[in-house]
Amino acid sequence: MAPDTLEFEESIAVILKEIEALALLPATEARDRQMESHRGRLESTRAQLYASLTPWQRVQVARHPSRPGFEDFIARLFTGFLEIHGDRRFADDHAVMSGFAEYHGERVLVVGHVKGTDTKAKIHRNFGYARPEGYRKALRTMRLAEKFRRPIVVFVDTPAAYPGIESEERGVAEAIAVNLRDMMLLDTPVIVIVSGEGGSGGALGIAVGDRVLMQEFAIYSVIPPEGCAAILWRDPAKKVEAAAALKLTAPDLLKAGLIDEIVPEPVGGAHTDPVAAARMVDEVLARALTEVSALDSDTRLGRRYEKFRNMGRVGIDFVEEGR
Amino acid sequence: MKASRVPEGLWIKCPGCSQIIYNKDLATNLNVCPKCAHHLRVNAADRLRMLFDGGSWTEYDKGLVSMDPLAFNDTKPYKARLKASTDATGLKDAVIVGSGSIDGIQTIVAAMEYEFIGGSMGVVVGEKITRGIERAIDERWPVVIVCCSGGARMMEGALSLMQMAKICGALAQLDRARLPYISVLTDPTTGGVTASFAMLGDLNIAEPKALIGFAGPRVIEQTIRQKLPEGFQRSEFLLQKGMLDLVIDRREMKAVIANALRFMGASQTDTAAAAIAPTAVAAAGRPARQA
Ligand SMILES: [Zn+2]
Numbered sequence: 001m002a003p004d005t006l007e008f009e010e011s012i013a014v015i016l017k018e019i020e021a022l023a024l025l026p027a028t029e030a031r032d033r034q035m036e037s038h039r040g041r042l043e044s045t046r047a048q049l050y051a052s053l054t055p056w057q058r059v060q061v062a063r064h065p066s067r068p069g070f071e072d073f074i075a076r077l078f079t080g081f082l083e084i085h086g087d088r089r090f091a092d093d094h095a096v097m098s099g100f101a102e103y104h105g106e107r108v109l110v111v112g113h114v115k116g117t118d119t120k121a122k123i124h125r126n127f128g129y130a131r132p133e134g135y136r137k138a139l140r141t142m143r144l145a146e147k148f149r150r151p152i153v154v155f156v157d158t159p160a161a162y163p164g165i166e167s168e169e170r171g172v173a174e175a176i177a178v179n180l181r182d183m184m185l186l187d188t189p190v191i192v193i194v195s196g197e198g199g200s201g202g203a204l205g206i207a208v209g210d211r212v213l214m215q216e217f218a219i220y221s222v223i224p225p226e227g228c229a230a231i232l233w234r235d236p237a238k239k240v241e242a243a244a245a246l247k248l249t250a251p252d253l254l255k256a257g258l259i260d261e262i263v264p265e266p267v268g269g270a271h272t273d274p275v276a277a278a279r280m281v282d283e284v285l286a287r288a289l290t291e292v293s294a295l296d297s298d299t300r301l302g303r304r305y306e307k308f309r310n311m312g313r314v315g316i317d318f319v320e321e322g323r
Numbered sequence: 324m325k326a327s328r329v330p331e332g333l334w335i336k337c338p339g340c341s342q343i344i345y346n347k348d349l350a351t352n353l354n355v356c357p358k359c360a361h362h363l364r365v366n367a368a369d370r371l372r373m374l375f376d377g378g379s380w381t382e383y384d385k386g387l388v389s390m391d392p393l394a395f396n397d398t399k400p401y402k403a404r405l406k407a408s409t410d411a412t413g414l415k416d417a418v419i420v421g422s423g424s425i426d427g428i429q430t431i432v433a434a435m436e437y438e439f440i441g442g443s444m445g446v447v448v449g450e451k452i453t454r455g456i457e458r459a460i461d462e463r464w465p466v467v468i469v470c471c472s473g474g475a476r477m478m479e480g481a482l483s484l485m486q487m488a489k490i491c492g493a494l495a496q497l498d499r500a501r502l503p504y505i506s507v508l509t510d511p512t513t514g515g516v517t518a519s520f521a522m523l524g525d526l527n528i529a530e531p532k533a534l535i536g537f538a539g540p541r542v543i544e545q546t547i548r549q550k551l552p553e554g555f556q557r558s559e560f561l562l563q564k565g566m567l568d569l570v571i572d573r574r575e576m577k578a579v580i581a582n583a584l585r586f587m588g589a590s591q592t593d594t595a596a597a598a599i600a601p602t603a604v605a606a607a608g609r610p611a612r613q614a
Contacts, residue, residue: 161518163538163546168556171566173517173537180491181498181523200475200484201518201537208488222475222484222515227542232397232477247393247480256392258481308492309453311485312446321386321415 004271006060009049012268015042046268053217055252056243059225061217062196063159066271068278069196070097070112070155076278077285078103078110084141086133090170093134095126095158096206098141103153104286109145111138111206112155115196129162130202135175138206142186151189151289156203157196159224176205183208184305189292191285193263194218195270198248210295210304211288212258214250215281216265220258221248258311261288337361353573362530362573364510366412367419367436370469374432374577380423384454387447388415393480401478408439416447417472420455422464426581427591429598431459434469435516442472444516445479449486452520456493463597465503465584470521474514487519494523502599503587505580508535508558508567526568526583528576529558535567 005013019038025031053061061067074081078101086092098111115128145152161172183190183206190209198207198220214220223231228246229238253259263284270277292300312318334345339361349356353373354363365373372378388405395401409415417439422431433452435442452468459466475483497504506524508517510533518537521527529535536556544551554560558570571579589598 161537163542165543165547165551165555168536168538168543169564171522171564174522174566176518176537177487177491177520177522180488180519181495184488184492184495185499198481201487201515204484204488205518208492220481220484222480223477228477234398242397245393245395245397245480246477253481256480256482258485305492305496308485308488311482311489312450316390317392317446317479317482318387318389318450320384321388 004064004066006057006064008057008060011045012042012049015045043267046272050267050269054240054244055219055246055249056225056240058217058249059219059243061269061271062219064269064271065117067157067196068270068274069117069157070110070114071117072274073112073155073195073278073281074101074110076275077282078108081110084144085137087136087140089133089136091131091133093126093131093137094124095128095130095162096134096138098137100150103289106289107150108289109141109150109152110155111141111152112195113158113203113206115157126162128158128197129160130158130205131162131164131167132170132172132175135161135172135179135205139179139182142183142190146186146188149188151191151293152186152209153285153289154190154192154206154209156192156194156198156207157218158199158202159197160199161202161205173201176201179205180208184308185301187297187301189289189295189300190304191288191292193281193285194220194250194259195281199224208304208308210292210300210307211260213261213263213281213284213288214253214259215263215270215277216250217269218250219248220250220253221246256317257313260307338363355573360531360572362510362532364437364471365573366438367414367434367469367471370434371419371421371423371432373573374425374434374467374469374580375421375423376426380421380432382419382421383458384420384451386415387451389445389447389479391478392446392482393478395478395480397478404440404478412436412438414439416445416451417442418448418451420451422458422462424591425467425577425584428465428581428584428589429462429592429596430465430467430584430589431455432467432469435471437471437511440476440478442516443474443476443483444472444486445476445483446486448476449483449489452490453493456490456497459502460497460500463500463502463599463601465505465587465589465598466497467505467507467580468520468524469507469509470512470516471509472512472514472516474516484515487515490520491523494520501588503584503589505583507576507580509533511535513537513539522566524568525587527566528569528571528579529561529567530573530576531558531570533558535561 083099116122116125192209225243228242266273340359
């Protein structure tokens with residue numbers, strides 16, 4: 001299998017291999033024509049496959065090892081990133097990054113989970129599993145943005161908050177809870193982009209904002225499909241069924257009124273064309289930031305509260321019997 | 324009102340000391356073992372009976388029922404799980420919200436029901452607690468939430484996750500209105516409930532030896548591939564780590580809550596009057612609702 005293809009992309013992998021083999025041949029007109037036709041076939045095969053991904057396939061795309069993450073967005077969408085470290089309490093959590101940057105000439109705070117790209121970086125970043133100090137660093141730096149009236153851009157991409165002894169000892173639940181409460185009142189524009197895995201409380205812990213955007217093939221779930229399968233089906237192999245049942249895809253969340261907008265991705269997922277993927281994020285992010293920044297504080301905070309307040313709709317999600 | 328659900332028969336064996344306890348002794352002792360003080364689980368209605376003066380209260384939003392928004396089906400349809408839980412508990416979801424007086428102080432209390440799908444938090448739990456908090460802000464009453472939950476309700480997907488943000492948002496408004504919120508953590512309090520309202524009390528008070536944590540013990544053991552130390556994620560452990568204000572015996576709970584509410588400015592009032600006098604600062608309240 002080609003290195004960057006997923007198990008359900010066998011048909012794509014075959015074409016990629018053929019293109020690779022052709023590239024090794026001497027350049028002739030005939031070879032170039034053949035490569036061109038292969039590329040066309042690649043495009044159409046991808047388009048067909050990605051037009052009807054199953055929820056479990058979307059989970060795999062969202063977790064793709066080459067999926068553009070925080071550092072990629074920093075490099076492509078922002079300039080002059082200055083990282084700010086530490087929670088001033090215990091440590092600097094490498095699974096969450098935060099810092100000052102410029103975005104279209106405006107100074108903003110950018111915060112997000114980081115999973116790491118190669119093995120060494122993945123270990124350094126704890127695979128994007130944040131500990132309590134990650135959530136506390138996020139809030140501390142967000143308060144800095146609030147104080148100096150700078151907007152906040154958040155990238156969400158984590159499997160979960162780190163389930164370990166030290167996380168519990170240092171109060172990961174408290175850290176997330178405080179963020180949920182205090183982000184609701186942060187008096188500055190907050191735009192959230194769920195860019196990969198929205199892993200339950202570990203994701204939500206930095207994801208309260210005026211706009212919650214979600215990339216097309218990102219997921220957002222109350223529990224990983226594997227965990228859900230293990231608990232409800234008592235069989236981790238039922239992850240495919242669980243992924244479908246949990247309604248964790250971007251279109252599902254939009255339909256449920258839990259996100260504001262879907263950010264389109266290149267056909268084949270963000271990892272097949274990170275430049276185009278970043279451009280698509282840029283377009284939606286810039287517009288959202290402009291719109292939210294135009295509101296006065298009271299209106300913005302009132303709407304932020306109402307947005308989350310209305311998650312759960314009478315007549316759709318619940319009914320009031322006896323009324 | 325549904326009768327107290329004491330286990331059938333005349334006696335049970337205490338899970339704490341393995342001794343025989345008569346049900347009538349247990350009932351008069353708030354479901355605490357008279358021999359070893361082991362705290363047995365209490366259902367939501369009994370919990371409210373223990374806290375409210377005269378064991379009476381006004382219940383709110385009793386008729387809220389989940390519509391199964393995901394049409395969730397695992398080995399059993401979610402709708403069937405809801406029905407089985409309703410049949411077993413007489414409740415329509417995993418929380419009862421009511422107002423009444425605690426030692427003369429008008430208070431909103433939300434008590435979670437573990438027998439209803441593990442006390443899990445879905446849209447109805449989120450909505451009822453949020454409405455309770457908003458009512459408290461409007462009436463200037465304190466809020467007490469008795470947590471007893473395995474966390475967010477998987478069968479409602481991300482909607483149940485978002486109830487964490489919704490309730491915490493309401494608590495932010497309560498906080499800004501300078502109204503008291505006491506979180507009572509009982510066995511078990513885990514997952515999304517711990518990572519939201521359970522940890523946000525002006526006081527976080529736990530019952531002895533309650534399991535309190537974010538990740539479940541089995542998930543942690545699988546992650547770190549070792550056995551967890553004895554007492555890990557129990558009330559006394561959290562107290563030692565600085566996460567709880569108090570660990571209190573159930574038989575003292577009401578008195579401690581009343582005492583704390585008085586510290587927080589609550590006073591005895593006629594029924595339904597504001598328990599907390601408005602102050603100039605507090606007048607801000609929650610932001611104006613958008614049309
Ligand atoms: Zn005993």
